[in-house]
Amino acid sequence: MLFRSFFDDKLAQYTYLVGCQRTGEAIVIDPARNIDDVVKAAKKEGLTISAATETHIHADFVSGSRQLAEQYGVKLYLSDEGDDNWKYQYTEGLDVEFVEDGNIFSIGYVDFEVMHTPGHTPESISFLLTDRGGGASNPMGIFTGDFVFVGDVGRPDLLEKAAGAEGTADSGARDMFKSVQRFKELPDYLMVWPAHGAGSACGKSLGAVPSSTVGYEKQFNWAMKIEDEQAFVDELLKDQPEAPVYFAEMKKVNKVGPTVLKEDTRVPDFTAEDVKRAMENDKTLVIDTRPATIAEKTLIPGSINIPYNKSFTNWTGWLANYDEDLVIIGELYDKEDIIQSLHSIHFDRIIGFAQTEAVAEWETHDAYETLSVKEFVEEAKKDSTYVLDVRNDVEWGEGHLDEANHHFLGELRQIDVPKDQTLLVYCQGGARSAIASSVLKSLGYEDVKHMAGGYGAYKREMKN
CATH class of the missing domain: 3.40.250.10 (Rhodanese-like domain)
Structure with a gap:
């Protein structure tokens, strides 16, 4: 078996590639929207990605499952848990198998057993991995998605805070309590592979270590130590961070189906005059990605400064609106990475990119x-x-x-x-x-x- 993880530090999100080296097949778990690096890694190892799956309908980034299905024809294994409000709506014409608690599917000689683990969301599932090709008859580890993190569990209040699903925070917390009890029955030796690490807004105290074990989490994860349901609910709902406003859009996008990116999509280069013309439209937002120490002296009037660093995606998601056209000011060497970061949360209306040199002659003054x-x-x-x-x-x-x-x-x-x-x-x-x-x-x-x-x-x- 081959195992690889890919980490997006701006979303604190993990994508996993698991391959059966006997048959040359591979599956991607919780794929990000841009899956080029994963596809390249699979090819390098002589594997063909034949399937993709995800642990739930994500709220913090655009899933790459549909992109993989449309672009590469892979089969999707998607949750059929939860009520009608939590069913995927983009699957017509695609090769899809809906899975429930207890189902097992295989990629070559690698088995994945589905475990329904609601709490973060009603349809959330986890996957127990058994490497039969390596001679195993018992699971090696579990892909927990946003259920169990290193040192924390997924927050149950996002549906209420970000998506407006009133009353779901308390019921989700109670579902999470039951899921945690079930998790505690798993063997201590199992590896735990979560969907997020420190920096994600999907929990309040995620650890920075990329993986753990069931036994370690039983000993040191706060959520495993509380035996009283009400005390657990109170602690889980207390002091959760603000829910980014773009989470509501992500939940909808991943449910109805994100736009499939085309290989020939290009963001045009803008001159200063292009930027000025674009700003005549009050539905255009100009984002300056330079460091604040530079932007504070030369900020174009009407633009906002969100430096391109690990926090860029988060604050753009908070401050930009999905009905706005975006114009980006930045360094040419960052262009593709910036665009990819914006695409990762479905900001696809990027109408132009202006290099810092292109706007250097713009009449500016000290912004603040x-x-x-x-x-x-x-x-x-x-x-x-x-x-x-x-x-x-x-x-x-x-x-x-x-x-x-x-x-x-x-x-x-x-x-x-x-x-x-x-x-x-x-x-x-x-x-x-x-x-x-x-x-x-x-x-x-x-x-x-x-x-x-x-x-x-x-x-x-x-x-x-």
Whole structure:
């Protein structure tokens, strides 16, 4: 048997490739939308991808299952658990086998036993892997999807918070409790291969280690230690992070079927004049992907700055709208990666890419000002200022400046605060407040300043 994992650090998401070397067949588990690297890896090992499967209808990224089925003709094994609201709707004309708890399907001499593990979502399933080709008669490990992570379990509140399915958080948490009890009956030696690692919004305390064992999780995963159902529900629902707004779109897209990307799709290169013409349409959003230290001095009026790093996909999902055309400003060497990151959460309306050199002559001015902690604190005392804390609910609850008003970064494009005051913005470390400052400038707020080093620096410098 061949086993490979592929990690998208911007989504903290794992895709797995499992192959039977006896027959030359392979399956992809929880495929990302861009599956080129997985296909290349399979070919390098002399394998042909014949199947794909996924543990549930994902809410945080576009699944590549349909892309694999349409582009390569692979067979799909999809969950038939859950009620009618959680059934796949794009399968007509495709080779699909719907699976339920207890079903077994095989890729060559590698068997996958389906285990229904609801909680994160009603249709969630896990897969117990047995390598018969290697002489095994018992499972080696389990692909848990968003059910069990290293050190955590999947959050059950996303359907309610992001998709508006009222009342599902509590029922999902109770389903998760039952699924965890069943997980605890599995042999300790089984490997655990989750769909996400640290940085994913699908849980609140995911570990950064890529895999674990059932036995280890029984000992050290908080969710395995609580025996009382109500206590488990209360703890699971407590302090979950904000649910990104784009999750609702992802859930819908993966249910009805994401657009199949064409190989000849190209995003045209834009000149400065092209960008200006595009911005005449109020349904165009220009995203500047340069580092904040550069963008704060040369930000194009009306654009927002989301630096291209590990947080880019998340904050774009929060701040961009699916009915907007996107124009990207960035370095040419990042172009394909940026486009792929946007495609990964179904932002397909990318109408142009402008290299930084193309807009270098644009008339710009200092977008916002960066203040030291002491300067920020002095400014915050003035009646002419309005202080914004753009961190999440948990961070805010753990402490904040007395003068601050809580306005989470992901919701800033819907903000309404005084335009006749100086806006002072801070986060935990300075990165989110820089993004927030660019958003506020794009909304027409003229006098915007943010704190270098954020609340972390404030505590170090002012509390000592």
